[in-house]
Amino acid sequence: MVDHVIETEHLKMIYPGGLEAVKDLSIKVRRGEVFGFLGPNGAGKTTALNMMVGLLKPTKGRTLIDGEEVKPWSKTVKEKIGIVPQETILWENLTCTENLMLLANLYEVPKEEGQARTARLLEELQLTDKADARAKALSGGMKRRLNLAMGLVNEPDVILLDEPSPGLDPQTRRVLWEYIADLPKKGHTLILTTHDMDEADYLSDRVAIIDNGELLVLDDPRKLKASVGEGDVLELAFDEGADLHKAADDFASLGFIISANVTAGRVVIRTKDAMSRLPEVFEFVKEHDSEIRDVRYRGNTLEDVFIDLTGRALRDGD
Ligand SMILES: Nc1ncnc2c1ncn2[C@@H]1O[C@H](COP(=O)(O)OP(=O)(O)OP(=O)(O)O)[C@@H](O)[C@H]1O
Ligand SMILES: [Mg+2]
Structure with missing residues (x-):
């Protein structure tokens, strides 16, 4: 007990x-x-x-x-x-x-x-x-x-x-x-x-x-x-003026992307085997006449759990 x-x-x-x-x-x-x-x-x-x-x-x-x-x-x-x-x-x-x-x-x-x-x-x-x-x-x-x-x-x-x-x-x-x-x-x-x-x-x-x-x-x-979902996360920062929501929607149409959202000024995509997908991601962005300024690769964090539950980032509340 x-x-x-x-x-x-x-x-x-x-x-x-x-x-x-x-x-x-x-x-x-x-x-x-x-x-x-x-x-x-x-x-x-x-x-x-x-x-x-x-x-x-x-x-x-x-x-x-x-x-x-x-x-x-x-x-x-x-x-x-x-x-x-x-x-x-x-x-x-x-x-x-x-x-x-x-x-x-x-x-x-x-x-x-x-x-x-x-x-x-x-x-x-x-x-x-x-x-x-x-x-x-x-x-x-x-x-x-x-x-x-x-x-x-x-x-x-x-x-x-x-x-x-x-x-x-x-x-x-x-x-x-x-x-x-x-x-x-x-x-x-x-x-x-x-x-x-x-x-x-x-x-x-x-x-x-x-x-x-x-x-x-x-x-x-x-x-x-683990409850947030499978796969790893890529956080992509774009140049100023980029339409992040459109970028996220475009990503979501790709077969290997599990999900794509905009959080805290970045496009956050979830995919299995994210590292090996990086060249495709860059190619895809280039085809859309956009440029990635910075990429962060990570596993799930409790922040993802919070976003999943509330739609907001924890750090937005700071
Ligand atoms: N003595 C008080 N009188 C009125 N409202 C209060 C009082 N103390 C806290 N609050 C309000 O209650 C809410 C919760 O406050 P609380 O201090 O418990 O939050 P917290 O999660 O500890 O935040 P933080 O991370 O900033 O410490 C806030 O909206 C705060 O403004
Ligand atoms: Mg407190």
Whole structure:
């Protein structure tokens, strides 16, 4: 039997003013998995997360953690959940160590244990040499990592990460991804939100795609990608002024093309064995007195899944 650590039942949030930010969210998070919410800006990810941990009272519905209903600021939540909010929150005038120790105190972690955890977390998140630096003297990426450490200091069963890596350089992002990916091995369950399809794909065991407050689909990222269709994708950029929709229609008439669409200013064609078809594609374009400026070749991504479901690109929402 699958062991669920969190279960939401018909969560709904209507903000004052009438905006329905989350419509009817029922999900079950498995113990020990990385569960990703993927959706564009404003999809309702933060709202959903905040309701799940009792920071925001739902208009309707409820959340169960280990079968117990979440109440705002309840002991269960405090003991079992660690949340790393989207907006970095630190005490700017305290050092890294002091920030962590202050939080350990709030969580009533015994002092020596708190010190040991603080030292370990600083080490794991590569902040040891900044242990005695004030938070205000850290770079943005370091602040983000300190914030993650602060969410872990009470060693919660479930960790919620709201957009773990915006603004990080690619290398720091990788370090953070590796660290996050390891957390389930240490017994944690992870729930994260992101509008970055690569992040969702790399980290999540299962992904819930949400848009306009609605859960569109929930599955293993590999299965989601496979569901979009067979074949590989070629993204073609044309010179300015080209009629992209006509180009897509022309491509669609070719026998070996599975589908052709226009997305984010490019003609996106799907075909089996795309690489070997490239000469034919170029020839075809030339025959139509057009010119290709740039070609990208790739397999399916979660972005394709999003486009398939909504007709829009995720990145359009950025
Ligand atoms: N306190 C609030 N009062 C009114 N509307 C709000 C409030 N907080 C969020 N919203 C609205 O609810 C919708 C969902 O917002 P939310 O922050 O949950 O989205 P998100 O998916 O986390 O987006 P992002 O990727 O930008 O973080 C948005 O339209 C937003 O403007
Ligand atoms: Mg958000």
